[in-house]
Amino acid sequence: MFLSSRTWLLPTSLMLLYIFCVVDFSAGLDRISLGQSLNPSQTIISQGGKFELGFFTRNSVQFYMGIWYKNIPGQTITIVWVANRDMPIAVGSYSLSQLVLSEDGNLTLFDGSKRLIWSTNSTFRFTNAREGAVVLLDTGNLVLMDEFNVVWQSFDYPTDTFLPGGKLGLDKTTNRSQVLTSWKSSDDPSSGTFSFGIDPSGSAEFIIWRNRSERYWESGAWNGKTFSSVPEMTLDYIFNFSYVSNEKTNYFTYDLYNKNKNITSRFVLDSSGQVRQLTWLESTQNWNLFWALPREIKCSLDSCGANALCNMAVLPICSCLPGFEPRLPKEWFLFNYSGGCSRRNPLQCNKDKEGFQKIKQVGLPPNPRSFAVGKVELCEYACLINCSCDAYAYASNGNCRLWARDLIGTNQLAEFGQDFYLKLNAFELPIPSKGSNTLSLLFLVRMYDAQTSITRLGFVQVIQETKDAYTLVWQYPFPFSYVVLSRVTSG
Numbered sequence: 001m002f003l004s005s006r007t008w009l010l011p012t013s014l015m016l017l018y019i020f021c022v023v024d025f026s027a028g029l030d031r032i033s034l035g036q037s038l039n040p041s042q043t044i045i046s047q048g049g050k051f052e053l054g055f056f057t058r059n060s061v062q063f064y065m066g067i068w069y070k071n072i073p074g075q076t077i078t079i080v081w082v083a084n085r086d087m088p089i090a091v092g093s094y095s096l097s098q099l100v101l102s103e104d105g106n107l108t109l110f111d112g113s114k115r116l117i118w119s120t121n122s123t124f125r126f127t128n129a130r131e132g133a134v135v136l137l138d139t140g141n142l143v144l145m146d147e148f149n150v151v152w153q154s155f156d157y158p159t160d161t162f163l164p165g166g167k168l169g170l171d172k173t174t175n176r177s178q179v180l181t182s183w184k185s186s187d188d189p190s191s192g193t194f195s196f197g198i199d200p201s202g203s204a205e206f207i208i209w210r211n212r213s214e215r216y217w218e219s220g221a222w223n224g225k226t227f228s229s230v231p232e233m234t235l236d237y238i239f240n241f242s243y244v245s246n247e248k249t250n251y252f253t254y255d256l257y258n259k260n261k262n263i264t265s266r267f268v269l270d271s272s273g274q275v276r277q278l279t280w281l282e283s284t285q286n287w288n289l290f291w292a293l294p295r296e297i298k299c300s301l302d303s304c305g306a307n308a309l310c311n312m313a314v315l316p317i318c319s320c321l322p323g324f325e326p327r328l329p330k331e332w333f334l335f336n337y338s339g340g341c342s343r344r345n346p347l348q349c350n351k352d353k354e355g356f357q358k359i360k361q362v363g364l365p366p367n368p369r370s371f372a373v374g375k376v377e378l379c380e381y382a383c384l385i386n387c388s389c390d391a392y393a394y395a396s397n398g399n400c401r402l403w404a405r406d407l408i409g410t411n412q413l414a415e416f417g418q419d420f421y422l423k424l425n426a427f428e429l430p431i432p433s434k435g436s437n438t439l440s441l442l443f444l445v446r447m448y449d450a451q452t453s454i455t456r457l458g459f460v461q462v463i464q465e466t467k468d469a470y471t472l473v474w475q476y477p478f479p480f481s482y483v484v485l486s487r488v489t490s491g
Helices: 012-021 231-235 376-384 482-488
Strands: 031-033 051-057 062-069 079-082 098-101 106-110 117-120 133-136 143-146 150-153 168-169 182-185 186-196 206-210 214-218 239-245 249-256 266-271 276-283 284-291 308-310 319-320 324-326 342-343 354-363 369-372 389-394 399-404 409-411 418-425 440-449 455-465 470-481
Touching: 012 418, 031 098, 051 133, 168 186, 182 266, 186 249, 186 266, 231 284, 319 324, 354 376, 354 389, 376 389, 376 418
Parallel strands: 308 409
Antiparallel strands: 031 133, 051 062, 062 079, 098 106, 106 117, 133 143, 143 150, 168 249, 182 186, 186 206, 206 214, 239 249, 266 276, 276 284, 308 319, 324 342, 354 409, 354 418, 369 399, 389 399, 389 418, 440 455, 455 470
């Protein structure tokens, strides 16, 4: 421990008492021991001098307890963790605030009125007063520990920053997850709109959620080295990424390769909804952006209403999904899309008369029903036989997703979207282009109403023409007027 020079003339017994009760934390201690406290003029610094913990403010009105880089210069400190992000200390009670390692084994933050602001809420009790301490490590992890046990650690409760050695995942035994949550703005560390974490359904992918529920972006399946929607990971020579999944936990972690241990880097979920990998460059004295995801700004859930496709790269940004039309045409063509779209023709709940149209590069709608299947055909069949299923998507890791009724928040992306299969009536499906196997559309008159001589019942048929045969792919009965039949059959 380092102590300020004013203590050396004290008698030994008084010196020990002084160390315990009035330690000068600004001299460089990396810990708070049981019974000690930290006030707004004090900080603790990790042993290697990389991180610092103390009080901070962004607006001189609200105050927080947090961790930041000690060795990163600049007018504004780079915060990596905030204890009381959603319960700031007011300026009037800030000066007498204290961070205390209490006798009950909890690290606790009080404002000047002795009001409880934040606590580790640990149920652990120290058996020996000399054992307990909270230590700030050079990893940026704040650890509450005794001689043998880590009781609590800040890495289990990240805010917006994911540091090397940390974990983002799900503890299956407690159902507790580590999730990043963006700041509300660059000057407001309270919980923002976006959050980032592992898929709670158990698939090996990460999700960015908007407003805690809307699936804003998906990483794609983990293939052992990268996530499918993050090809930049294959170019990353700085970090060693790993994904761990077993019966007790699923989590993603990363660390620096040995040759890069002196590099300062972090992942941040910013207030715009992007996950950014940033590395500090001493040569420029700035944070260098290595990559950011998602690359494209996505529409919000209410941008286009139900059953519409939103594409920020074109105008107008909203279009109805295939087989759908504007529910309120006048408002739609005045660029009021709130009414969304509805089906031109209702589905028939008949697997022999329905099929799927593939839409590529889609940012998928939120809140699907998810489950694991062995192959895409099983996923398609599960939707086909379910009358309430309107669409499905299948991931390479075997995850099948089904959507029912109104499809809200479907985005068209320029890259790294997923294939989305929309259920339509068979007669609404597009005819595949000609190739080695030609598909032909035929109108065949099958029945004649002798009494009225007005309506004939025809079959719309798709015939697959191959070298040796003609094969009926599907057919659908449809009533045609005599005039229409005369025209298409030349009388």
